[in-house]
Amino acid sequence: MLNHESQAADRVFHALADANRRAMIERLTSGPATVSELARLLGVTVAATVQHLQVLQASELVRSEKAGRVRTCQIDPSGLRRAEEWLRRRRTTWEHRLDRLGDVLGESHTDPGHPSKEHRS
Amino acid sequence: MLNHESQAADRVFHALADANRRAMIERLTSGPATVSELARLLGVTVAATVQHLQVLQASELVRSEKAGRVRTCQIDPSGLRRAEEWLRRRRTTWEHRLDRLGDVLGESHTDPGHPSKEHRS
Numbered sequence: 071m072l073n074h075e076s077q078a079a080d081r082v083f084h085a086l087a088d089a090n091r092r093a094m095i096e097r098l099t100s101g102p103a104t105v106s107e108l109a110r111l112l113g114v115t116v117a118a119t120v121q122h123l124q125v126l127q128a129s130e131l132v133r134s135e136k137a138g139r140v141r142t143c144q145i146d147p148s149g150l151r152r153a154e155e156w157l158r159r160r161r162t163t164w165e166h167r168l169d170r171l172g173d174v175l176g177e178s179h180t181d182p183g184h185p186s187k188e189h190r191s
Numbered sequence: 192m193l194n195h196e197s198q199a200a201d202r203v204f205h206a207l208a209d210a211n212r213r214a215m216i217e218r219l220t221s222g223p224a225t226v227s228e229l230a231r232l233l234g235v236t237v238a239a240t241v242q243h244l245q246v247l248q249a250s251e252l253v254r255s256e257k258a259g260r261v262r263t264c265q266i267d268p269s270g271l272r273r274a275e276e277w278l279r280r281r282r283t284t285w286e287h288r289l290d291r292l293g294d295v296l297g298e299s300h301t302d303p304g305h306p307s308k309e310h311r312s
Contacts, residue, residue, distance in 0.1 A: 160217060
């Protein structure tokens with residue numbers, strides 16, 4: 071399981087498992103912000119915010135650029151898409167299985183006396 | 192941020208940040224399995240599997256039932272939906288912002304000499 075894709079999934083879900091990091095993402099979905107603005111929003115130090123930012127950047131949820139002394143952060147859609155796609159695939163596999171199960175139960179319910187191999191139309 | 196919803200999000204993303212727990216979810220999307228079957232699949236002890244199962248149950252990703260000495264696990268859709276919904280909302284907020292930005296840039300591009308307040312049709 072420890073291939074590249076799995077390690078990327080580890081990182082993105084770990085990054086999302088923290089309320090402060092999720093608050094940073096929520097803020098950035100409505101537009102770029104500087105590290106100082108994010109620190110004020112969270113009520114934590116700039117140093118702590120930079121640490122969270124590094125985790126978010128490593129998982130491709132956020133990217134940042136420095137101009138002079140100011141670092142500005144914005145959403146990187148790659149991480150959000152990766153996490154959402156992982157979840158969507160598992161949910162649809164599960165739902166398709168339930169649908170098939172529903173079909174099978176429907177067949178045996180409408181034709182209880184004949185557990186034959188014939189398929190109903 | 193530390194309300195009930197945020198704590199639930201912490202738990203579900205933490206649960207997903209582990210390759211073995213994701214492998215358990217993947218297996219269960221195609222149907223129920225016993226703890227022993229999951230342990231064999233992962234190549235870990237039953238005790239370790241039970242610990243992972245507890246994390247998955249606390250985050251409503253998996254549920255289980257014991258019949259005699261056999262505990263059978265299946266997908267609980269609540270956790271998958273919660274995580275997917277969190278991601279989907281942030282992604283759509285971000286995409287809508289990009290769309291609005293695209294509209295504004297389109298306006299200034301086609302009408303560069305008149306940064307007026309008029310809206311284009």
